[in-house]
Amino acid sequence: MQPLLKVQGLGKQLAVRAGLLSHKKVSLLKDISFCIGRGETLAVIGETGAGKSTLAKVLAGADEASSGQIILESDLVHDGTSRHGDCRHIRLIFQDPTTSLNPALTIGEILDDCLRLNTELSSEQRLEKIKQTLAKVGLLVEHRLYYPHMFSGGQLQRVALARALILDPKVLVLDEALSSLDPSVRAQTVNLLLELQRETGLSYVLITHHLSLVKHMSDQVLVLDHGEVVEYGKTGEIFGNPQSKTCQRLLTC
């Protein structure tokens, strides 16, 4: 079966200052390859500084890769030098939604901006889409009139989810998106994500330090160390018989 998302030999280099007038290149990601099927979840784990957030940003188009390919449903999204098409099919959700939601706008205005900038929908169609999306993430239609500061942390993460889902993406990248939630809200949000996945065939790239979430949600695990893949396979196999020292260390923490 054709994978939904195929990543081949992805690399990210940065030029950093090495002296008064000189720069050197450092590799943040090296030769990353993996595939995700429709409705599947890939968990990305690794120690701090391993490159997980860099990978998240590169996948979602918030940062540019230096080499390699990103192929979504046989469309070349990144060809080794530049990004093609729009970023609506792979969307990113961060740990702290307060930093990415404009406090001066209502939730309805934030969601409407997203639709105005990325679609040709009329204002009536946009309002209908906003109402449908709020309902999809378990918020009320009236919540479109609220400002971000009027929500709890768990509700705000639902708003961030609504903003990601309103463009009907195929892949959601969750970069520690569940980490700041308290355990009961986290459990509700996980159930919501799994329900959405069952209903729509959405695929997830789940970046987290919570191994219980990895076990519960993911089909595959990719282990990063210093920007390189040191282990990649089915979740059950990785947890049952980790091969790399990094993975063994992470699983015993």
Ligand SMILES: Nc1ncnc2c1ncn2[C@@H]1O[C@H](COP(=O)(O)OP(=O)(O)OP(=O)(O)O)[C@@H](O)[C@H]1O
């Ligand atoms: N703009 C930048 N300039 C220089 N170094 C950077 C930059 N962005 C990231 N890095 C470095 O790249 C490495 C990977 O960072 P990244 O944030 O992707 O790691 P991470 O696995 O997400 O870590 P954490 O679990 O702590 O969030 C780190 O060593 C970081 O210092």
